[in-house]
Amino acid sequence: MTNFVLVAGARLGAWAWDEVAASLRASGRAVHPLTLSGLAEKQGVPAPGQQSHVDDIVAEVERLDLRDVVLVGHSYSGIPVGQAAVRIGDRLRHVVLVDASVAVDGESFLSGWPSDPVRAEIEANGGLWPSAPAAHYADQGLTDEQIARLVDGQTPHPGATLTEPAVMARPLSEFPGTYIKCLLDGDEPWGAAAELLKSDRWELVNMDTGHWPMFSQPHELARILHESVTAP
Template identity: 80%
Template sequence: MTNFVLVAGAWLGAWAWDEVAAELRTGGHDVHPLTLTGLAERQGEPAPGQQTHVEDIVAEVARLDLRDVVLVGHSYSGVPVGQAAVRIGDRLSRVVLVDANVPVDGESFLSGWPSDEVRAAISKNDGFWPPLTADEFAGQGLTDEQTARLVAGATPHPGATLTGPAVMPRPLSEVPGTYVKCLLDGDEPWGAAVDLFKSGHWNLVSMDTGHWPMFSQPHDLARILHRSVTAP
């Protein structure tokens, strides 16, 4: 039995996976959406750093004694998910990164792309990155209803998790994985994601939608996750 552990990106919690999780369960999988410390229903907990979010994932796998684990990370959460993947050993079956950042040892989520505006926003908002407005989700393949749901559920993201360095004892390219590229957010994977495919352990899947496919195309995303279980 495959165990999917689903971790959404910045501002989001386990709730973001509701439609995807329901379809995966219908397909016979066990599914464990996870809210990271400081987000959604976990707002108000002690302010986390990058390694807090890594430990959230590792601890959940251990707490539930999961085996044959597919770790799924979207956007920001690719950074803690990737670190957790190399820590959980033979419990891991595969990593799936959904339009996600890839962890690099010693670098943060904000490394490698123009992030001055994000850093300034964190500084102005008491150490939190404020969620996007409805207008900022334009062009991402979302209906008005989907955008409204995203905006209503989003919560400020703890800034220290974005600026703390990743700890990678070995590259993520050494574990089997699938990278899902959302084409409305750019045609090709960028940054450290490019290096994943050089090892032969990763494959690339594209979706004709924007950066939040769990909202814009949840059924298609669920099918991709289901197929990842049998990927070479």
């Protein structure tokens, strides 16, 4: 059976996938939402750096002895998910990046965009990237209720996981994958995502929604995830 391991972006935990996971399970998929160290119910669990989050994902796959694994990374978590994809070897079936950053050897989540304000926030908040205000989620296809869920459920994010570089023994372009671009967050992939999509092993799928489709269009996202690994 195909096993979906779902990893949400910065400040979020496994709870963010509740509706997507329910839809995938209804279609007969095995689903394993994962909270990374230092977030949500794992606040207080040390997350000293980027490799801690990679280890979280690899350890979950090995602990459950999962095979035929689809690793799904949203936003920030594309960085640890990409590294975990390399490390789990033949357990991997597919990678799906949901409007996500792409793991590139030697580059961090903050590489490639103006990050000084984020770095300053981390330094000013004891090494944590603080929770975001409601305005951060505006104009992304979310209802007021969905924004309230995000604001209430988020937790500060361990800053070192954002600033430390990825370690990639092989480029992600060598693995089969799907990149989901959320169009309210930009018309097309850019930077490392655009480079990744030059690989003939990767497919681009657009969603007419914002950066948090697990809230704004969870059933459509579940359909795309399901179909990303359904043989024609």
